[in-house]
Amino acid sequence: MGMVTNVTNFSRSGLYDWMAQRVSAVVLAAYVVFLLGYIVCNPGMGYTEWQALFSNNAMRIFSLLTLVALSAHAWVGMWTISTDYLTPMALGKWATVVRFLFQAACGIAMFTFFVWGVQIFWGN
Amino acid sequence: MLLFGLDKSLTSAEDFAEVKECLTSPLAKFVIWGLLSALLYHLVAGVRHLIMDMGIGETLEGGKLGSKIVIVVSAILIALVGVWVW
Numbered sequence A: 001m002g003m004v005t006n007v008t009n010f011s012r013s014g015l016y017d018w019m020a021q022r023v024s025a026v027v028l029a030a031y032v033v034f035l036l037g038y039i040v041c042n043p044g045m046g047y048t049e050w051q052a053l054f055s056n057n058a059m060r061i062f063s064l065l066t067l068v069a070l071s072a073h074a075w076v077g078m079w080t081i082s083t084d085y086l087t088p089m090a091l092g093k094w095a096t097v098v099r100f101l102f103q104a105a106c107g108i109a110m111f112t113f114f115v116w117g118v119q120i121f122w123g124n
Numbered sequence B: 001m002l003l004f005g006l007d008k009s010l011t012s013a014e015d016f017a018e019v020k021e022c023l024t025s026p027l028a029k030f031v032i033w034g035l036l037s038a039l040l041y042h043l044v045a046g047v048r049h050l051i052m053d054m055g056i057g058e059t060l061e062g063g064k065l066g067s068k069i070v071i072v073v074s075a076i077l078i079a080l081v082g083v084w085v086w
Helices: A014-041 A047-055 A057-085 A088-123 B002-011 B013-022 B026-053 B060-085
Strands: none
Touching: A014 A057, A014 B026, A047 A057, A047 B002, A047 B013, A057 A088, A088 B002, B002 B013, B026 B060
């Protein structure tokens, strides 16, 4: 099978994507389990404790790492979806343009969420 | 949406109370529950994929069993979260 050259998946190879998706999945799972568990185990949590949780540097770093993992995970996931469905078969000659715009929108959304996250954790 | 809620809830005690108040409405609870349900299903199915990556449950039978387990586990978690949200 000839190597397919691909420039939109932000990685060197399919294997790199595969690994990035798995590693980011583990980070995301850990964060979700931790945060949900924390909230469930602290019913009636007030502002002071909530604010304290997110002013703890370890939590800020963990949250930021999670935002990065989310971007990587979402990128590989959405790239996979867009290359599966936004195809010439489905959209004819406009497929590539539509797919590119879709991927660009995903990229911008991820960057925005990441920057917003940094602002939330370290902004004020 | 979640980032907006987080940002506002961390700004001040009043904003935290406002977010909390907003989350008590039935519509907000339904949205949160829907979001958590999708997340929990994705998480359970994802864990199954990680297990399959380790070579477990990759046969036809193993695959079928795995998907049934995912459905059952997800349903339980989604029900629990539903109770917790309401």
